[in-house]
Amino acid sequence: MSSDVSSLVTLAQTEPVFPEIQWAALSPTLIVLGAATLGILVEAFVPRRARYATQLVLSVLALAAAFSAVIVLAVGDYGTSEALIAGAGAIAVDGPALFLQGVLALVALVSVFLFAERRLDPAEHGRPVDSFAAQPAALPGGPAEQQAVRAGWMTTDVFPLLLFATGGMMIFPAANDLLVLFIALEVLSLPLYMLCALARRRRLLSQEAAVKYFLLGAFASAFLLFGIALLYGYAGSLGYARIAAVIGGTPPELDPALAATMGNDALLLIGGAMVLMGLLFKVGAVPFHMWTPDVYQGAPTPVTGFMAAATKVAAFGALLRLLYVVLPGLRWDWEPVLWGVAILSMVAGAVIAITQTDVKRLLAYSSIAHSGFILAGVIAVSPDGVSSALFYLAAYSFVTLGAFAVVTLVRDPQGEATHLSKWAGLGRRSPLLAGVFALFLLAFAGIPLTSGFAGKFAVFRAAADAGAMGLVVVGVAASAIAAFFYVRVIVLMFFSDPQPGGPSVVIPSPLTVSVVGLAAVVTLVLGIAPQYFLDLAGQAGVFVQQAAATAR
Amino acid sequence: MSPENYLYLSALLFTIGACGVLIRRNAIVVFMCIELMLNAANLALVAFSRMHGNLDGQIAAFFVMVVAAAEVVVGLAIIVMLYRSRHSASVDDASLMKL
Numbered sequence: 001m002s003s004d005v006s007s008l009v010t011l012a013q014t015e016p017v018f019p020e021i022q023w024a025a026l027s028p029t030l031i032v033l034g035a036a037t038l039g040i041l042v043e044a045f046v047p048r049r050a051r052y053a054t055q056l057v058l059s060v061l062a063l064a065a066a067f068s069a070v071i072v073l074a075v076g077d078y079g080t081s082e083a084l085i086a087g088a089g090a091i092a093v094d095g096p097a098l099f100l101q102g103v104l105a106l107v108a109l110v111s112v113f114l115f116a117e118r119r120l121d122p123a124e125h126g127r128p129v130d131s132f133a134a135q136p137a138a139l140p141g142g143p144a145e146q147q148a149v150r151a152g153w154m155t156t157d158v159f160p161l162l163l164f165a166t167g168g169m170m171i172f173p174a175a176n177d178l179l180v181l182f183i184a185l186e187v188l189s190l191p192l193y194m195l196c197a198l199a200r201r202r203r204l205l206s207q208e209a210a211v212k213y214f215l216l217g218a219f220a221s222a223f224l225l226f227g228i229a230l231l232y233g234y235a236g237s238l239g240y241a242r243i244a245a246v247i248g249g250t251p252p253e254l255d256p257a258l259a260a261t262m263g264n265d266a267l268l269l270i271g272g273a274m275v276l277m278g279l280l281f282k283v284g285a286v287p288f289h290m291w292t293p294d295v296y297q298g299a300p301t302p303v304t305g306f307m308a309a310a311t312k313v314a315a316f317g318a319l320l321r322l323l324y325v326v327l328p329g330l331r332w333d334w335e336p337v338l339w340g341v342a343i344l345s346m347v348a349g350a351v352i353a354i355t356q357t358d359v360k361r362l363l364a365y366s367s368i369a370h371s372g373f374i375l376a377g378v379i380a381v382s383p384d385g386v387s388s389a390l391f392y393l394a395a396y397s398f399v400t401l402g403a404f405a406v407v408t409l410v411r412d413p414q415g416e417a418t419h420l421s422k423w424a425g426l427g428r429r430s431p432l433l434a435g436v437f438a439l440f441l442l443a444f445a446g447i448p449l450t451s452g453f454a455g456k457f458a459v460f461r462a463a464a465d466a467g468a469m470g471l472v473v474v475g476v477a478a479s480a481i482a483a484f485f486y487v488r489v490i491v492l493m494f495f496s497d498p499q500p501g502g503p504s505v506v507i508p509s510p511l512t513v514s515v516v517g518l519a520a521v522v523t524l525v526l527g528i529a530p531q532y533f534l535d536l537a538g539q540a541g542v543f544v545q546q547a548a549a550t551a552r
Numbered sequence: 553m554s555p556e557n558y559l560y561l562s563a564l565l566f567t568i569g570a571c572g573v574l575i576r577r578n579a580i581v582v583f584m585c586i587e588l589m590l591n592a593a594n595l596a597l598v599a600f601s602r603m604h605g606n607l608d609g610q611i612a613a614f615f616v617m618v619v620a621a622a623e624v625v626v627g628l629a630i631i632v633m634l635y636r637s638r639h640s641a642s643v644d645d646a647s648l649m650k651l
Contacts, residue, residue, distance in 0.1 A: 140637055179612045186619045190626045197630055204637060208646040210630045215582055215643070218623055219573050222589035225616060226566055229593045229609075233559070233600035238608050257604050294649045 019088035025078060026086050026093070028066040028101050029174075032108075033167035035062030039160030048153065052116075055159035059112045062163060066170070067105040074098050074540075083544035089239050090177045092321070095540030096390060097174035100317040103394045104310055108166040110401055110518060111306035113511040115158055120408060120506050121200070121415075127152035131300045131408070132198045140203035155198055161191040162306065169310050173317020176325075176546070178228040178238040178275075181318060185224065185282070188314060189217050192307055199300040201415035209298025216291045217281070224278025230271030234261050240326045241546035247329035272327055276334065279322065282315035285371045286344040293356075296364035301416060304360060305404030308367050309397035316374055316393055320386060323378065325543050331381060338379050342471060345372030346478035354485045359407055359418045362485070363400070366444055369482055370396055376475050377459035380466035387541035388458035391534055395443075395451035395526045402519025403440040405512055406433060410503050417503035420489065425498025430505040434493045436520050441490055443523045445483040451526030458534060558599035565592035579631045579641045583624075590620045 023030070035058055042054050073093065076082060083094035091097075118128040132155040133140075135148030168188030175181040197210030232238055235246040236258045245251050246262055261267060281288040296304050327334060349369025356362040374396075377389035410417050410426065410433075417423070427434035443452035456479065460472045526533055565588055572585030594613045601609025635641045 137633065179608075179615055182612075183615060183619065186622065190622060193626055193630060197633060205648055207630070207634045207637060208648055211579060211634050211643075211646055214627055214630050215573075215579065215586070218583070218586045218627065219570075219589075222566075222569070222586055222593065225590060225593040226596065228612070229562075229596035229600065232597060232609055232612070233603070236600075236604035236606065236608075238612060255605070261600075261603070297649055 021088065022084065022086040022093070025073065025084060026091060028069040028073070028105065029091075029167055029170045031062055031066045031069060032105070032163055032170060035059065036160045036163035036167055039163060040157075043157055043160065051156040052154060055156045056112065056116050059159045059163055060109065063105050063109040063112065063166070067102060067109065070098055070102040070105060074102070079540050080542070083542075085176055085241075085544060085546045089241070089546060090180045091171065091174045092176040092325075092544050093174065094544035095542050096317060096320060096386060099390050099537060099540035100173045100313055100393070101170045103313055103397060104166060104169050107310045107313065107397050107401060108162060108169075108306070110398075110515050111162060111302065111310070112159065113515050114302035114305055114401075114405055114408070115162060117302070117408070117508060117512045119509040120411065120512075125150050125152060129200065130154060131200055131302050132158055133200050133203060136198050158195060158198065161195055165189075165191040165195070165306075166310065169314035172314040173321060175318060175321070176240045178231060178240070178243075181322075182221070182225055182228055184318075185221055185278070188311070189221065189282075192303075192311070193217065195303045195307075196295060196299040198303070199298075202298075205298040206300060207298075209295045212298075213291055213295040220278050220281035220288065223274045223281075227271045227274025227276075227278065230267045231275065234264065234267040234271060236261065239546070240321070244326050244329065244545070247327065249329075268330070269333065272330055272334065273337075275322065276319075276337070279315055279319045280341060282311060283319060283371050283375075284312065284368055285341050285375060286348045286368060287341075289345070289349075289368045289371075292368055293361045293364040296367070297358060297360045297418070301360070301404055301408045305401045308363070308404065309400045312367065312371065312374075312400075313393045313397050316378070316389060320378060320389060321543060324381070324386070325545055328381075335379060335381075338375055339468070339471060342372045342375035342379060343474050345369060345375065346475055347372075347481075350478045350481040350485075353482065356485075357420050359420060359423065359489075360404075362420070362489070363403055363407075366482065366486075367400065369478060370444070372478065373456060373459055373475055376463045376468065376471050379468055379471065380462040382462060382466050383538070383541045384458075384462040384465060386543075387534065387537040388455070388462040390540060391526075391530070391537040392455035392459050394533070394537070395455040395523070398519045398522040398526075399440050399443045399451060402516055402523065403437065403444070405515045405519065406437045406440065408512065409433060409505050409508055411506050412501075412503040420492065422499065422503050423489070424492050424496045425502065426505070427494035429498055429502075433505050436516055438490045438493065439520055439523060441486040443527070445486040446479050447483075449524070449527045451523045451530070454527055454530035454534070458530075555599045555603045559596055562592045562595035562599065565589075565595065577642045577644055579634065579643050580628075582643060583627050583631065587620060587624070590616060590623075 046054050078093050079095040079098045086093050118130045121129050134153045138144035165188050168184050171184035193214040197207050199206035235243040284292045349365050353365035374392050377385050443450035446452040446456040464472045569585045569588035597609040597613045
């Protein structure tokens with residue numbers, strides 16, 4: 001009788017054990033996620049008229065504070081000698097994580113300006129409008145939507161959504177545990193799916209983009225999750241350090257179950273491949289790139305800019321950590337696969353981009369090609385490889401953001417004029433804007449004195465030093481192909497006659513001007529004097545790893 | 553019953569889900585197939601958890617359930633929105649952006 005009862009209760013521990021969580025080391029992410037939660041409350045309690053200003057100020061303050069927190073941590077040597085694993089083994093605070101978190105906070109901060117721009121469309125019913133639908137749930141063009149437009153409603157939820165996505169992205173490259181990796185992936189993806197559907201103009205395209213992104217994204221994350229389950233089965237733990245130790249054949253303690261699963265390489269290989277697949281999807285590398293052009297084209301352009309810049313940074317961070325910290329023991333297995341993926345991405349991205357007639361699709365294929373270039377740095381498996389990939393990501397994200405910011409400004413009565421034929425002769429009508437766009441295109445192409453050149457040079461040098469000459473040759477060839485279509489757009493803008501009835505360039509508010517200006521300045525500074533930033537990335541290029549014996 | 557059988561079942565469920573995603577046309581059904589894949593992963597996590605005698609996998613399964621619920625909220629909202637503006641939830645019909 002007594003044994004029956006005692007099986008229903010459990011003994012309380014006399015001394016409760018609390019996990020030690022280093023709040024200060026986690027502060028950048030916590031600030032962003034806290035502000036996002038606050039933003040949801042603002043939506044609920046602040047009167048509609050005051051919401052836009054409140055959300056804008058809140059988002060800017062939060063991201064600026066997060067960036068300062070990253071700087072404080074980096075100055076406190078958390079990136080180098082003080083690197084640690086915070087939150088009971090869940091999150092790494094080290095050089096690559098801090099570097100990418102800093103880049104992400106800046107990119108998100110600049111994206112907030114793009115989101116907040118309200119002078120592109122003519123004011124409707126006397127109220128300025130932004131790029132997002134007045135009432136996203138209403139039928140496009142239906143009475144409910146017209147009513148919402150008349151009432152001057154705005155979807156100010158986009159700011160907290162952006163903050164949530166940024167929070168997820170900041171955890172993603174720092175995740176030191178497969179479960180945290182999965183949660184971060186979802187926290188960054190779910191707000192992006194929604195943001196994609198919110199365009200004010202061309203709602204059908206926007207909704208289609210959201211459905212495609214959502215279904216394919218969820219499909220890819222299911223693969224990632226099953227891969228996580230298999231890796232857990234192999235190693236008996238979700239922690240990176242423990243899995244790495246088991247793969248290396250030196251688990252801290254061995255029980256019969258672990259001995260049985262450790263011998264099963266199928267679990268390890270299939271699991272690792274599926275996790276890689278999920279990450280390569282987020283990166284947008286061939287053959288997991290199918291969503292990229294459609295989603296980039298259909299999503300509201302500010303969202304596209306944010307997504308293109310920030311998702312790539314976060315996903316490459318997670319990929320680097322997974323390959324370098326968890327799967328170094330599998331290097332001979334994943335290296336040839338990534339060789340193939342990198343070559344396919346570079347060549348397919350560059351070749352298909354030639355045939356594109358839409359600026360946003362063109363930039364999408366160019367982003368696929370750039371994934372391939374960054375992968376070349378990832379494959380190098382050397383400190384130079386990590387730092388060159390980090391530098392490339394920082395440079396690329398600002399160029400992308402600037403390019404999409406320019407795309408928002410070229411408009412005709414139907415909204416943004418994204419068809420390339422409409423861009424003919426733009427350089428004669430607005431030389432300044434066309435000049436800045438040409439600068440971004442040259443940076444994409446990797447012409448010297450732009451950040452793109454410094455990035456490509458660093459990545460290819462790292463790959464060549466690591467003996468991947470084949471990859472470098474293909475990369476240079478793909479760059480040459482890519483340069484062709486970038487230059488073609490420049491020629492189109494400056495050396496062909498403007499069409500009658502072509503688009504006009506709207507005069508934006510200081511918000512977008514500052515985005516374009518900042519992106520141009522970063523592009524030039526990283527191109528002309530890259531050494532300081534290369535050194536910074538070099539210092540940040542060491543991953544922290546927990547001693548396997550102390551890992552759960 | 554040995555835990556391996558649960559793993560075979562979970563691999564089977566995952567494959568059924570993946571095939572469903574690729575074959576079916578209705579966005580809702582595609583989405584249900586994705587949920588099936590997530591549940592297959594859950595089953596594998598719990599089975600492995602039992603094999604290894606630690607609770608990490610079971611905790612992960614709880615997190616996955618929460619994530620799946622959040623995904624349903626977002627996914628159904630997007631799919632319903634698409635349905636209302638097109639009167640069709642077919643994945644093949646959503647092809648405005650084909651070149």
